[in-house]
Amino acid sequence: MTGKNDKTSAWGGSRRLLKLLRDQMKGKSTNQERLAQTVNLIARDMNAEVCSIYVMRRGEYLELAATMGLKPEAVYQTRLHKGEGIVGQCAALALPMAVSDAPRHPNFAYRPETGEEPYQSMLGVPILRSGRVLGVIAVQNVTHRHYDEEEVEALETIAMVLAELIAGGALSVSALEAESSKEELEKPDRIKGLCLNEGMGIGEAVFHNRGIVINRIIADDIDEEVERLEKTVKEMRSSIDEMLTRTDIAAMGEQREVLETYRMFAEDRGWVGKITEAIRVGGMTAEAAVQKIQNETRSRMSKISDPYLRERLADLDDLANRLLHHLLDLDEDKPELPDEFVLLARTLGPAELLDYDWDRLKGVILEEGSPTAHVALVAQALELPIIGRCRDVLTRVREGDMVVLDASHDQVFVRPKDDVLRTLRTSVKDKKLRWEEVSAAKELAPVSLDNQRISLNVNVGLLMDLPHMHAAGADGVGLYRTEVPFMVRKSLPDVSEQTELYRKAMDRAEGKPVVFRTLDVGGDKVLPYWSSIAEENPAMGWRAIRIGLDRPALLRQQLRALIRACAGRQLDVMFPMISETAEFKAARALLDRELEREKTIGGTLPEKIRVGAMLEVPALIWQLIPLCKEVDFLSVGSNDLLQFVFATDRGNTRLARRYDALSPGVLKMMRNIAETTHKAGVDLSLCGDMAGQPIEAMALIGCGFKSLSMPAQQVPDAKKMVRSLNVDSIKEFITGLLEKPDHSVRSELENYAKTANVVI
Known part of the structure; x- marks a missing residue:
C-alpha cells in the first residue's frame, strides 16, 4: 500500500480494490475461483506476500479456504480451533490483530503443511456480520512489518464486503459445508438455555432476520450520502415516536420506562456522528457506514464484563437494524407469519419485540441475553416466555421447524416427534387450565x-x-x-x-x-x-x-x-x-x-x-x-x-x-x-x-x-x-x-x- 502516511491516498487504494472485488463477483466463476481471485487481489493491493481466507465451520473451528502465498495443498486441510493461533484468537476476540513478529507471539500456532516459515508479520481481521464471526482474512509479510491504522481499516472494510457477499449468496461458503450437517438438521434436538421469563410456547420457528444485505459499499457522492443519512435518521426518530404513542403500547403505561432508553439511543448525536465520520473519511455509503459502526460497537461492548452494559448492546443492535431498514426501504416487504410462531434471534431489542403480532407470538429464543436485558422486562409485561443463552440455536434450527420453548425448565425442543409434541401440547394446555382455575x-x-x-x-x-x-x-x-x-x-x-x-x-x-x-x-x-x-x-x-x-x-x-x-x-x-x-x-x-x-x-x-x-x-x-x-x-x-x-x-x-x-x-x-x-x-x-x-x-x-x-x-x-x-x-x-x-x-x-x- 503506498502513501501510508496519507489517509486519503491509502483509502483511495482500498476503494480501487473494493471496486475490483465487486467486478470480480459479478463474473461466472465458481465459489472456489472467487475465493482464489479475492486473496490475489488483496495481497497485490496491500503489498503482502501472503493473503489467506479462513472460514468458520460448525464445531467452532476455522478452515483455510483460500490462500495466495501458502502451499495450495493446505487448503481445506489446515484447521484451527477458535482461539488457537493468531488467526483463531482474532476470531475468538472478534477483533483485528496486527503482529510484527508473529513467530514470537504467545498465540502463534505453527502448521508445517502451510509452509509459512519465512513470514514474520501478520495482520488478521475477522469477517463479521450481525455479531457472528464468519471467518478471518489474514495477510503476512516476510519482513517485520508494522501494519498501520489505515491498512487495518482497509482490510476491515474488505471483510465487510465479503460478509455481505456471503449473506447475499454471491460467495456462499455454506456450500462448502459437509453433507452430514444437513442430516443433523432433520433429527429431533434439545437445546439447553437460561430462563429469562417463565412459561411454555409452541410454534413454528421464525428467524428475526430483517433481510438486510448491503449491496452498495462505496459512495458515489459523499455529501449526498451524509444528507441521506441525516434525512433517514429523522424519519426513523419520527417512526419511533409514532410507535411509542400507539394505543396498545401507550396503554401499558410504564412499559415506556424501558422504551425511553431506546429513544435516548436514537437521539444520541455521538452515535450518528461516528456514522457520518465513516462516510466522510471512509468514502462509504450510509448503510455501509452504519454496518461498520455497528460491528465496531459490538466488538467493543462484547468484551465488557458488566452484564447490564453488555445487554445494552441488544438495544444498539435494534436501533442500527432499524436505521438500516429505513435506509434500504425494507418496510414494504414484510413476510406473512404463521398463526403460531416462536421467534429466534441472536439478541433482540425491546422495540423489535413490539414489532411482532403478540397474539401469534408464543415465545422468544435467544442465543445471548440475560435477565437484565430490556427485552426480558418487556416480555415479562407481555407474559411471554423467553429463554436466552441457547448456544448455536440459529444453526441448529431451520426456519419453519416446530419448536417447543419450555423456559420454566431452561430448554428448547426442536423438531420433536409427534408423540413428544402431543405430550408437550397437553402440558401447555394443562398449565393454562391450572392458571385459569387458580385465577378463578x-x-x-x-x-x-x-x-x-x-x-x-x-x-x-x-x-x-x-x-x-x-x-x-x-x-x-x-x-x-x-x-x-x-x-x-x-x-x-x-x-x-x-x-x-x-x-x-x-x-x-x-x-x-x-x-x-x-x-x-x-x-x-x-x-x-x-x-x-x-x-x-x-x-x-x-x-x-x-x-x-x-x-x-x-x-x-x-x-x-x-x-x-x-x-x-x-x-x-x-x-x-x-x-x-x-x-x-x-x-x-x-x-x-x-x-x-x-x-x-x-x-x-x-x-x-x-x-x-x-x-x-x-x-x-x-x-x-x-x-x-x-x-x-x-x-x-x-x-x-x-x-x-x-x-x-x-x-x-x-x-x-x-x-x-x-x-x-x-x-x-x-x-x-x-x-x-x-x-x-x-x-x-x-x-x-x-x-x-x-x-x-x-x-x-x-x-x-x-x-x-x-x-x-x-x-x-x-x-x-x-x-x-x-x-x-x-x-x-x-x-x-x-x-x-x-x-x-x-x-x-x-x-x-x-x-x-x-x-x-
Missing part, C-alpha cells in the same frame, strides 16, 4: 391443611407489574426493586419524580403493603448516566448499600421521596446488601434524619414505618442476634446469598446447576435464620428464586418461613402447594434431612410431596 379462586387464602397462614407476595420492578399482583391474589409486594426506573432513564430522577413514582406504586397496590428496597445498583446493574470502574468481582464490589453510604445524598433523596410518597400511609423500606449491623444502623440514621427534616418543614409523615434489611451476605448470619434488635423485619435474598455461600457466579452457565438450593447445608442455614428471627420477634421473609418454585417453597416453609415473595405468575402454583400442605408435618420431615451428607435432598422432598399429596 384467587380470593382463596394460602392457608395450610393444619390452618397455618403463609403470606405470598410478589416481586416487582415497574408499575406495570402491579396489576399482576391483584390478578394472582397475592398479599402484597414483598420486593419493589426501585433501581429499575433509575436504570432505564437517561438521567438521574430527582426527588419529585421519585415521589410521584412511589406514590403511584402505593396507589396501585390499593392498600396492600409494598416493601421498597432502596437502590441496589452497581455490580451487574449500572446506571447508564454514571461512569463506572471495571471490577474483577462486581457482585462483591461497590454496590447497593455500599454506594448509598458512600454517596449519602443519593440515598437521602430516595428516602425523602419514599417518606413523601407514603405520607399518611405505611412505609416499608429495606436496605440491600447489608454486611454488618453497623451498616444497617448507618443507613437507618440517614432515614431518621430525613424523617426529622420532613417533620421540621411541616410535611406529613407516614402513619407507620417499618425498616428492614436484606440478608444476602453470609457474614450477617453471625450478627443476626444484634441485628434483630435494630430491624423490624428481615428479608433473605436467596439468589445472592446462595452464590456467596457456594462461591459460584450465578451468571456462569457452567455452574448454573452444579449446586442445589435443596442441599442439607442450605436448609440448615435457613432453619437457623428462621429460629433466630422468631425468637427475636422479627418478621422474616424470603425473596428470590427459591420462593417461586413449589418444591423449594415447601422446604422453606418446613424450615420456618411464613412469608415468601416471588414473580406474580408463580403465586398460583405456590398457593395450591400451601393449601395442600401440612406445615407441622413438613417441619418434622425437614428436621430429619438437615444432618445428611448428601449433595441434595430434592428427591426425598419430591417423594414426600407425592406421598402426602402436596401439589408441586
